[in-house]
Amino acid sequence: MPAASAIKVMVVDDQTSMRAMIRRALQDLGFKDIRDKPSAVEALPAVKADRVHLIISDYNMPDMDGLQFLEAVRADGTIGKTVFIMLTGSADKEVVQKAAALGVNNYVVKPFAPAALKEKIERVFGELT
Amino acid sequence: MARVPIVQGEHHVAGEPGLVISTLLGSCVAACLHDPVAKLGGMNHFLLGEPGDDNPVPKAEMTRYGIHAMELLINGLMKRGAQRSRLRAHLYGGASIVANLGDIGQRNGLFARKFLQTEGIVLDRCELGGTQARKVEFMPYEGRVRSSLVRDVPLPPVAPVKPVVEAESSGELELF
Numbered sequence: 295m296p297a298a299s300a301i302k303v304m305v306v307d308d309q310t311s312m313r314a315m316i317r318r319a320l321q322d323l324g325f326k327d328i329r330d331k332p333s334a335v336e337a338l339p340a341v342k343a344d345r346v347h348l349i350i351s352d353y354n355m356p357d358m359d360g361l362q363f364l365e366a367v368r369a370d371g372t373i374g375k376t377v378f379i380m381l382t383g384s385a386d387k388e389v390v391q392k393a394a395a396l397g398v399n400n401y402v403v404k405p406f407a408p409a410a411l412k413e414k415i416e417r418v419f420g421e422l423t
Numbered sequence: 424m425a426r427v428p429i430v431q432g433e434h435h436v437a438g439e440p441g442l443v444i445s446t447l448l449g450s451c452v453a454a455c456l457h458d459p460v461a462k463l464g465g466m467n468h469f470l471l472g473e474p475g476d477d478n479p480v481p482k483a484e485m486t487r488y489g490i491h492a493m494e495l496l497i498n499g500l501m502k503r504g505a506q507r508s509r510l511r512a513h514l515y516g517g518a519s520i521v522a523n524l525g526d527i528g529q530r531n532g533l534f535a536r537k538f539l540q541t542e543g544i545v546l547d548r549c550e551l552g553g554t555q556a557r558k559v560e561f562m563p564y565e566g567r568v569r570s571s572l573v574r575d576v577p578l579p580p581v582a583p584v585k586p587v588v589e590a591e592s593s594g595e596l597e598l599f
């Protein structure tokens with residue numbers, strides 16, 4: 295059982311309020327090292343410069359969407375195996391299928407409750423302590 | 424004139440001249456967002472600010488929360504060509520009509536104002552609070568809003584909050 299406090303997380307969402315809500319949910323789960331960025335364009339160099347264990351990224355973002363971000367992460371020799379959880383809208387089944395093909399680890403459908411985020415993280419990492 | 428009525432948990436985005444989006448509010452809040460360059464606008468109608476760990480609302484009803492209702496509205500506008508930086512907002516509702524609902528209307532209003540401030544969206548008009556229901560009519564193409572206080576008009580029923588029971592099949596794709 296991994297300790298949530300040992301997992302470094304990058305949260306990427308263009309909506310400040312949503313980043314704050316996810317941050318609070320992660321803190322409640324015991325995560326300590328939480329970074330966030332308002333765009334994939336900013337998050338990509340940040341996670342390359344300072345690696346994280348988990349990326350939680352929105353799909354629907356301007357400039358670089360979540361799929362493009364996932365593709366860029368997977369194509370990178372250094373950070374390519376970082377756990378990637380995508381946040382999608384309920385009508386985005388095609389996006390989920392594309393994300394699965396690109397190697398997403400899991401996804402959470404917005405709108406979601408904090409418990410749903412916990413469940414999806416634990417399906418990848420195992421039960422958090 | 425085309426009219427699109429919305430109720431709690433719904434939102435609508437449109438850019439057709441003359442179209443009116445309308446709703447009836449008690450303690451709920453409606454945000455009207457308008458992009459004056461793209462000539463687009465949209466309105467939502469939400470019941471609560473944001474979910475917590477102890478939230479009693481089932482997943483299918485999460486759009487009752489403002490944080491999600493606002494995102495759906497903003498994303499809907501951006502998909503149609505609006506730019507977040509150009510959005511102008513109006514807020515309505517958040518009244519204290521039913522005594523046993525406590526300060527839910529006030530908290531909804533506070534959430535909405537804080538959300539706009541956090542997201543850097545300009546608030547042009549704010550009619551929150553009071554003790555009466557409001558009827559709001561928004562013309563998204565023109566960016567015009569008409570709000571009126573309503574006396575002795577029954578509000579749409581608020582669906583009872585059900586315990587969290589996730590459907591066995593939510594229609595999601597099972598990846599793992």
